Amino acid sequence: MHSTGCLLVLLHSFLGYSHILQGPQSAAVLLHSDALFNCTLSKPWVIMTWLLKGRTVLTVLSATGPVVTDPRFTSRNNTEGNAFTTELIISNVSLQDSGVVMCDLQNNGTKEANLSVQVNGSLQITNHSLTVLQDHSTAIVCQASNWYPEPKITWMLNKTWADPQNYTTDSTLSIDFYDTTSTLRLAPSSDVTIVCVASIPALPEPQTATVNLRVTAEHTKPSNDKTVLIAVTVTVSAVALIVLIIVGIVFCCKKRTSAKSSYQEEMRKVSQSRSPNGQNSKTPQIQGKNNLGFSAENISGNLEIHGSHGMGSTTAALEQVPDVIHTNNERHYPVNPKKIKQATVV
Structure with a gap:
């Protein structure tokens, strides 16, 4: 069996057998930036391809180099010793580019990686x-x-x-x-x-x-609160001042109306006190006694006075005698009294 393995290795070397030494690594890139993927092959190799989401985007030939069919997909190549490295460059990536990236060495294996296009807002x-x-x-x-x-x-x-x-x-x-x-x-x-x-x-x-x-601190109010407090205080003060002015005006009007009414009442009372027939006169009410010798006038204006001694009677015309007025034990007679005719009975 050991000899068979050695024979296969010699056969692969003779036929130019190659394999992928290191495949691409997954990458996360920002939108509209460039994405880079490397694939390292052992020599000798003939042809390899790059695929994105199952679609071939770039072919690289050992003899002539990359075959570019889309300018967004290019490559850079590097040879070091017995290894060949091809780098896939995807320019100006979009969200639709997110997916599987594959390095394919024809008939000799594949390696996959993931491309994630991201956005920072x-x-x-x-x-x-x-x-x-x-x-x-x-x-x-x-x-x-x-x-x-x-x-x-x-x-x-x-x-x-x-x-x-x-x-x-x-x-x-x-x-x-x-x-x-x-x-x-x-x-x-x-x-x-x-x-x-x-x-x-x-x-x-x-x-x-x-x-x-x-x-x-607890007792310190923020500046915004102070501004609001000042605004509220000014507004309330202005409203209170307006209310006070209105109340003052109404009070003054009522006071003037009341004073005028009191003045008119006093004048009316004074007028009544000066009037002889006034009911509210301040002059003390005078009370008098009836004159027992007074008799109401008859139709002809004559009064009959009868003697009490049976010696005859005399009829005389008398005018009305007003009542004698007594106030404070003094006698008073009205001004301009009417003349009085007296009748004497014999």
Whole structure:
């Protein structure tokens, strides 16, 4: 059996037998960049081909070199000792180029690798306010948009990796790209530098977004709150001033109306007090006694007065005698009294 193996080796060497010493390695590259794949063969070899997703994209002949049919696919060749290395160059890769890359040494084996075309999108921290109260919990949101594949999001606090339990990450696939949102929750006691880190295999260095979070004491209000407080105070004060002015105007109008009404009432009372027939006159009400010698006039205007001694009677015409008015034990007679005719009975 040993002699048979040696015979096969000698036969392969005589017939120019070759094999693949090292096949291509899988690669992840960014969109619109170049992808490179190497395949090393042992001498002597005659013909080899490169295939992408099962389609031949480049043929390399030992005698004449590469046969280019698509300018996006070219090669560089290198010979070192008893080995020959051919390098496939795929220029300006697109997402459709992702797939299996194959090095095929005709009749002597194949080697495969995988090409992954990736996209790094935008990355930003969306918080508008970067000032928080000391030891108060706050949420910092990092948004990664239009990435492929889904990016890995991590956080750093003052150059130290944050605990994964302190943040959550959600992703959605829209057509060909991922949108990823990561939310970090913390309650800082002092100022802190926060870094959101997004990475995919094609990126030589992760993409980052950085913010500085300012922490204020409990009694200190953020500047935005002060502005809002001042605006609210000015507004409330202005409204209160307007209300006070309106109330003052109404009060003055009512006071003037009340004063005018009181003045008119006083004048009416004075007028009534001066009037002889006024009911509210301030002159003390005078009370008098009836004149027992007074008799109402008859139709002819004569009064009959009868004597009490039976000596005859005399009829005389008398005018009405007004009542005698007594006030405070004094007698008063009205002004301009009427003349009185007296009748004497004998």
